[in-house]
Amino acid sequence: MLKIQQVSKTYRKKRLFGEHETIEAVKNMSFTLKQGVCLAIVGESGSGKTTLGKLIIGMEKPDSGIIQFDHINLATTCKEEKKQLQKNIQIVFQDCHSAVNPKMKIRDIIAEPMNCHLQLTKQQQLEKIKELLVQVGLSERDAQKYPHQLSGGQLQRVTIARAIATDPKLIILDESINSLDILVQISILKLLKKLQQERGFSYLFITHDLHAVSLFADEVAVVDQGEVVEFLHDVSQIPCMTHPISQRLLASRLPINRQEISSLQGEQVS
Amino acid sequence: MKKHLSLIISSLLVLVLVVMALFAPWLAPHDPYTTDIANKLQGFSMQYPLGTDHLGRCVLSRLLYGTRTSLLLASGVLFITLIISIIVGCLAGYIGGLVDLVLMRICDVLLSIPDFIFALVIVGALGGGIKNMFVAISFVSWVGFARIIRNMVRSLKESTYVQYARLTGVPKRKIIRRHILPFVFPQIFLLKLIGLGSTILLISELSFLGLGVTAPMAEWGMMINDSKTYLMSEPTLMFIPGIMISLTVLIFNWFGDALRTAMDAKI
Amino acid sequence: MLEIRDLSITLQTAQGPKKVVQHVDFQIPTGTTLGIVGESGSGKTMLCYAILQLFRESRHYGGDILLEGRSLLGMDEQQLRCLRGNDVACILQNPMAMFNPIITIGKHMVETLQAHRSLSKKQALHIATEQLAFFQLTDSRLLKKYPHELSGGMLQRVMIAMAMSLRPKLLLADEPTTALDTMTQLKILEELSHCQQQYQTTMLIVSHDLGVIARMADQIVVMRRGKIMEYGPAERILQNPVHSYTKALVAAKRKDDQLEKLVDSWSGDTNGILYELDTNYWVRQEESRC
Numbered sequence: 001m002l003k004i005q006q007v008s009k010t011y012r013k014k015r016l017f018g019e020h021e022t023i024e025a026v027k028n029m030s031f032t033l034k035q036g037v038c039l040a041i042v043g044e045s046g047s048g049k050t051t052l053g054k055l056i057i058g059m060e061k062p063d064s065g066i067i068q069f070d071h072i073n074l075a076t077t078c079k080e081e082k083k084q085l086q087k088n089i090q091i092v093f094q095d096c097h098s099a100v101n102p103k104m105k106i107r108d109i110i111a112e113p114m115n116c117h118l119q120l121t122k123q124q125q126l127e128k129i130k131e132l133l134v135q136v137g138l139s140e141r142d143a144q145k146y147p148h149q150l151s152g153g154q155l156q157r158v159t160i161a162r163a164i165a166t167d168p169k170l171i172i173l174d175e176s177i178n179s180l181d182i183l184v185q186i187s188i189l190k191l192l193k194k195l196q197q198e199r200g201f202s203y204l205f206i207t208h209d210l211h212a213v214s215l216f217a218d219e220v221a222v223v224d225q226g227e228v229v230e231f232l233h234d235v236s237q238i239p240c241m242t243h244p245i246s247q248r249l250l251a252s253r254l255p256i257n258r259q260e261i262s263s264l265q266g267e268q269v270s
Numbered sequence: 271m272k273k274h275l276s277l278i279i280s281s282l283l284v285l286v287l288v289v290m291a292l293f294a295p296w297l298a299p300h301d302p303y304t305t306d307i308a309n310k311l312q313g314f315s316m317q318y319p320l321g322t323d324h325l326g327r328c329v330l331s332r333l334l335y336g337t338r339t340s341l342l343l344a345s346g347v348l349f350i351t352l353i354i355s356i357i358v359g360c361l362a363g364y365i366g367g368l369v370d371l372v373l374m375r376i377c378d379v380l381l382s383i384p385d386f387i388f389a390l391v392i393v394g395a396l397g398g399g400i401k402n403m404f405v406a407i408s409f410v411s412w413v414g415f416a417r418i419i420r421n422m423v424r425s426l427k428e429s430t431y432v433q434y435a436r437l438t439g440v441p442k443r444k445i446i447r448r449h450i451l452p453f454v455f456p457q458i459f460l461l462k463l464i465g466l467g468s469t470i471l472l473i474s475e476l477s478f479l480g481l482g483v484t485a486p487m488a489e490w491g492m493m494i495n496d497s498k499t500y501l502m503s504e505p506t507l508m509f510i511p512g513i514m515i516s517l518t519v520l521i522f523n524w525f526g527d528a529l530r531t532a533m534d535a536k537i
Numbered sequence: 538m539l540e541i542r543d544l545s546i547t548l549q550t551a552q553g554p555k556k557v558v559q560h561v562d563f564q565i566p567t568g569t570t571l572g573i574v575g576e577s578g579s580g581k582t583m584l585c586y587a588i589l590q591l592f593r594e595s596r597h598y599g600g601d602i603l604l605e606g607r608s609l610l611g612m613d614e615q616q617l618r619c620l621r622g623n624d625v626a627c628i629l630q631n632p633m634a635m636f637n638p639i640i641t642i643g644k645h646m647v648e649t650l651q652a653h654r655s656l657s658k659k660q661a662l663h664i665a666t667e668q669l670a671f672f673q674l675t676d677s678r679l680l681k682k683y684p685h686e687l688s689g690g691m692l693q694r695v696m697i698a699m700a701m702s703l704r705p706k707l708l709l710a711d712e713p714t715t716a717l718d719t720m721t722q723l724k725i726l727e728e729l730s731h732c733q734q735q736y737q738t739t740m741l742i743v744s745h746d747l748g749v750i751a752r753m754a755d756q757i758v759v760m761r762r763g764k765i766m767e768y769g770p771a772e773r774i775l776q777n778p779v780h781s782y783t784k785a786l787v788a789a790k791r792k793d794d795q796l797e798k799l800v801d802s803w804s805g806d807t808n809g810i811l812y813e814l815d816t817n818y819w820v821r822q823e824e825s826r827c
Contacts, residue, residue: 044718045688057437086439098430103452113438152577166438181576181745182789187801208718215796252723254748256775256790 001202002033002056002170007065008226009051025051027226028065035169038196038203040217040235042210042249048226049206053174056204057091069170087117090163094175096155100147106133107143110162117166132161137191153184157191164195172204177212189216210253214238222246277532280525287518290334291341298331302488311504323493323507324500333514335488340518343404344469348462351412356454358412359419360446364427374420380413385468386475393481403482407472415461419454426450460533464526467519474515490515538567538739539588539707543600546583546763557583558763560600565707565756570733570740572754572771574747574786580763581743585711588741589627590617604707623653626700627709631716632692636684643680646699653703668702669695671735672728690721694728701732708732710742714749726752747790751775756817759783764807769818779820781805 007029013021026048033039043049054060056067058074067074069089072081090113093099100109107129114125130140136157147155156176163171173192177185193216195201205217213220214235222230222245230243241247290297299319306326313321320329362373380388392406426432426449435445476482477491485492490511497507546558558580565571575581586592588602590609602609604624612620629635636645646665650656656664662680669679672694684692693713700708710729714722726749732738742753750757750771757774759767759782767780778784785800809822 044720059433059437083439086437091434091437093430093434095430099434101431101449104448112435112440116439182747183576183785183800183802186789186796186799189796190799190801193796210719211790215799248720252719254719254722254726254746254752256747256751256787 001035001070002204003066003068004032004052004056005030005066005068007055007062007067009055009060009062024226026055026062029223029226029228030065031221031228031231033170033202033204035202036196036200037219038205038217039219039221040205040207040213041221041223042207042213043223043245044208044249046225047223049223050174051226052223053091053172053204053206056170057089057172058085083117087113087166088169089172090166090168090170091172091174092156092159092163092176094178096152096159096179097147099159100155102147104146105143106145106147106150106158109147109158110143110165113162114165128165129161132165135164135195136161137187152180153187156180156188160188160191160195164199164201167199168201170202170204172206174206175208178207178209185212192216208249210238210249222249274528274532276524276528280521280528283521284525287337287341287521291337294331294334294338298328298334300328300331302327302331302335303486304328311500311507313506320510321504321506323496329493329507329510332488332493333490333510336490336493336511336514337518339483339487339489340470340473343400343407343473344466346404347408347411347469348466350408351415352458352462354408355412355415355419356451356458358416359454360423360450362416363420363423364442364446364450366424370420374417377413377417380410381417385410385472389472389476390479390481393476398481398484400483400487403473403476406476407469410472411465411469415458418461419458422454422457423450426453456533460526460530463529464523466526467522470522471515471519538605539565539741540603541584541600542603544584544587544602545599546580546587547597547599548583549595549597554597556763558587561760561763561765563756563758563765563768565739565741567706567739568733568737569755570742570753571756571758572750573741573743573758573760574745574750575760576745578762579760581760582711583763585627585709585741585743588707588709589621589625619653622649622705623703624705625707625709626703626705627711628693628696628700628713630712632689632696633684635696636692638684640683641680642682642684642687642695646680646695646702649699650702664702668698672698672701672731674698688721690717690724693717693721693725697725697728697732701736701738704736705738707739707741710740712744713742715744715746722749729753747775747786751790759786761803762807764821765811765819766807766821767819769815769820773818779814781823 007026008024009026011023011025013023029048029052041049041052051060055062056074061075069085072085074085076082076085107126110129110132111125114120114128120128129143133140133142138154138157138161142150142154147158150158177188180188189212192203196203205213207213217235220232220235220238221228222241222243224245230241230246232238232241239250241250304327306322308326309318309322310324310326311322312318315321318328318330320333323329323332358373362370389406389410392409393402396402396405432445432449435449473482474489474491474494477489478495480492480495483489483492493511494508497504500507541561541563544558544561545556548555548557561584563571573581573584587596587598588609590612598610604620609617609620643662643665646668647658647661650661650664651658665680669675674691674694679695687695713729714725717725729740729742730753733740740753742750744750754771756769757767757771758765759774759780761782767774767778767783774783775787778787782803782805785803788799806824807821809824811819811821814820
């Protein structure tokens with residue numbers, strides 16, 4: 001469904017004096033993502049995972065390589081195809097508070113993408129919004145509220161409702177649970193899993209949290225300095241990763257089991 | 271209650287001015303245009319509370335009608351410049367690129383000329399009269415605000431929810447209407463209210479030079495101009511409109527300031 | 538070193554007084570680390586501000602906070618100013634927001650040092666360089682850089698270096714690693730441990746991440762809605778949590794559980810009394826769940 005082929009993106013930092021600094025954010029990345037699968041992209045900041053998310057959602061254009069979604073090139077200029085891409089690829093951002101217009105009611109926030117892609121009457125739209133709110137675990141009455149009246153977890157559910165409103169095929173989760181409390185994170189992950197089982201979404205889960213990945217994802221791609229250094233088709237294989245970067249990620253987890261902590265401390269010292 | 275004392279008092283004073291302007295025909299004891307040479311240059315009396323001018327016209331009536339002129343003109347300028355600066359600011363800020371460059375350079379050039387001089391030049395070119403003065407002041411006033419709006423729009427454009435709207439395919443005009451204008455409008459309206467005092471001053475300045483309103487219309491600046499010759503013999507003829515101008519500008523400045531403080535507190 | 542005695546904090550809000558911390562008691566022996574774990578709204582950040590006695594005007598305090606036997610609530614502004622930075626230092630969540638963007642790192646450090654010790658600029662700079670070297674920040678150009686030129690992780694390490702430069706007796710760390718990557722997180726925690734070993738600093742670490750607390754703490758306090766749910770030795774709480782809320786938090790971090798089985802919310806009763814399960818081990822009583 002999603003095919004990344006030899007994609008590269010370089011940023012040029014302009015300086016007033018002296019040379020321009022070039023940063024190769026993404027270097028010849030290639031991988032595929034099938035329908036209904038959740039692929040986690042794991043890496044530290046600066047690894048290129050955020051840039052990859054931006055390239056797939058269309059915020060940035062790759063300097064070389066091809067990104068194909070359902071055989072449509074992301075760089076297409078055809079209006080019909082562009083609309084298809086906009087409808088089928090959605091994103092849930094990291095900070096739910098800045099991801100919504102604070103002056104808009106919840107129902108208008110969710111209706112926004114629907115107005116672009118679905119031809120529904122006012123009544124049908126309202127019905128669908130109510131359905132979506134219930135599906136993401138909120139109440140119908142929340143449609144009338146404003147963002148500041150909801151908690152972080154509830155607001156993130158609203159952005160998820162907005163993302164699934166157009167019945168997309170791929171949802172990019174850009175560090176979407178980082179800023180939430182631990183139990184709330186679990187509830188959001190459960191919700192996303194349920195939606196995947198019911199509606200068959202694919203997820204691109206961009207994160208640096210390996211624990212969340214092992215609970216939620218199906219496949220994992222470890223990125224470092226713009227390249228995919230290791231790719232796992234089975235998330236249960238995470239403890240057996242072999243690449244030095246993967247192993248460093250494993251070693252920097254913070255377990256709560258005392259024996260694990262001491263054994264990890266031993267590893268870290270060496 | 272205590273916190274908003276400033277706002278309450280200044281709003282009341284603004285209300286007084288507005289009432290004076292709206293109900294001038296009923297409040298004024300005499301017709302401001304009727305001349306009565308026999309009674310010219312009279313001091314304060316029961317019949318003429320603030321005396322008469324060199325043509326025997328009632329000063330108080332002319333003062334009240336002057337309020338009308340100033341406030342009406344200033345409001346008109348506010349309305350027109352609001353529209354123009356929002357259009358220019360949004361275009362420059364949202365579209366960016368060449369459009370932004372051209373529009374902002376035009377603003378830079380216009381801003382480099384002092385307001386008063388520029389208005390003077392325009393009125394000089396178009397000729398005097400109330401309509402041309404209105405055009406001149408409007409032309410001069412929109413520029414600074416356009417720049418402010420453009421900067422606001424640029425930073426709003428970077429907000430996550432605007433990015434989302436663009437990525438999802440929401441058309442530009444809808445984005446500007448729903449995501450940009452609701453934030454730009456209150457701020458800019460406030461700024462303009464604060465600037466109302468300066469506009470009134472500009473109106474009086476031009477009228478003082480005889481380039482604004484024409485006789486026999488009542489306007490404070492023109493009243494000062496008319497009474498130049500009588501400075502020594504009847505100084506009140508000059509002072510009264512002068513004080514009125516100062517008070518009005520002060521009241522509007524105070525009101526704008528208090529409003530801004532109250533709105534900041536809410537944020 | 539630090540004793541919190543029956544502390545209650547009430548905030549004056551537009552809607553009336555709000556109790557954000559209720560009757561909290563705990564002690565931190567010298568040279569040890571206490572970790573407070575709780576979600577947003579638990580009152581943990583309020584506690585940090587209370588120890589630093591910031592925002593005194595808008596808060597009302599009940600109970601007492603004792604630092605080495607001296608009551609902090611009874612001190613005046615002058616005494617507190619001497620205390621802050623010198624005896625009690627803090628590092629807070631967002632490192633970028635803690636620095637003045639138009640002042641270099643070097644100037645920040647010199648300013649901090651000169652505020653509490655009579656040092657010449659040269660002496661202060663020398664101490665600053667030594668301090669940074671201790672935390673393996675050996676780049677000589679670092680002192681001349683501006684905050685925005687450094688990454689979040691680097692800035693946090695500089696903050697720790699600055700905080701420790703005055704050798705405080707107590708270090709407060711409020712969500713010190715939340716905005717950072719896993720590898721940087723680890724580095725920061727290692728440096729904090731290093732500090733403690735070297736200087737016997739007493740530490741209070743506040744976090745919503747149990748993993749961070751598990752790494753650093755000797756004792757743990759679990760808070761929920763301004764009250765303590767469980768308070769005791771770290772090892773025991775992590776191995777065998779007693780209160781159901783602690784159990785939920787611990788389960789969320791266990792490796793072998795499946796997503797479906799994890800608890801995703803907790804709405805239990807917080808009104809039970811706190812009873813002493815063992816010496817220095819307190820648990821809040823819950824209604825029995827059948």
